[in-house]
Amino acid sequence: MHPIGRRAACAALLPLCFGVLATTSARADDTPSPCDALKRIVAAAPNFSSLSAIDGRAVALPYGDDAKCAASQTNYRCTWTPHGGSSADALQGVAADIASCLPDATHDQNSPARQHFYLGARGARTEIAAAQAGSNKLKLEIYGSR
Template sequence: MHPSRRARRIHHSIHAMLINTALACATSVPLSAHADDAPSPCTALKRIVAAAPTGFSQLTPEDGKGVAQPYGADAQCGAAKGSYECSWTPSGGAGSGTAALQAVAADIASCLPDATHDVNSPARQHFYIGPRETRTQITAMPAGANKVKLVVSGK
């Protein structure tokens, strides 16, 4: 076989492999967002609790949405006087407001192992972190007939 023909065949084979590899990679990249792309409840909770000593001033409304997103898509969050609050309508797998409260409480307990869970009722979930003089309080409760509210406050 002539050396230039052989070189051309090798070049075409390599080129074909590169194209096939590129196509394989392109088809394996997701083109849409999945649930795993949503902010983590733990990341959001830790960020909010860490902001308590400074009065939540550095937080934005987006910072808290990761807490609610597993349970509802319409979260409204923001810093208020001495607290950070989020409220949302439970949807999808969250089911009722009571189930959503229990799920948020489970997230708080697992994400913030230093938190003390001192109230566990269908109408209120309450945790606190730290000594009394610098305590951060975390409360999840119903907000009206079909909403859930999370309030994190600090002293």
């Protein structure tokens, strides 16, 4: 191909490439953050009734697409089916997200079936439990009093 022809082809493709990159990065920015979701839920404690079912879905999204969440006055709970891999691996991933997103949380239980964290002093704690729920489900529950 002639050098001028290559330049013309590259010049024609360059805007297309930037358009694809811009679209891809826009989608990545639209992905809800598990950290933002965890912080929002914990900040609502001890009364979670101001939250909606959608508030916790971002915590599950890296691990499963079918999260069902519900808020009550005393807790916030989500359950989902992990996609690909084992529920034990997904549980470890959720625990890692909790630990990194909430660095002030104390991780006081670490087992293959259950992870438990808490924030705050005794009598005014917010507790976070992530656990296997049946053979192929995970459950996240945040509860507490302040």
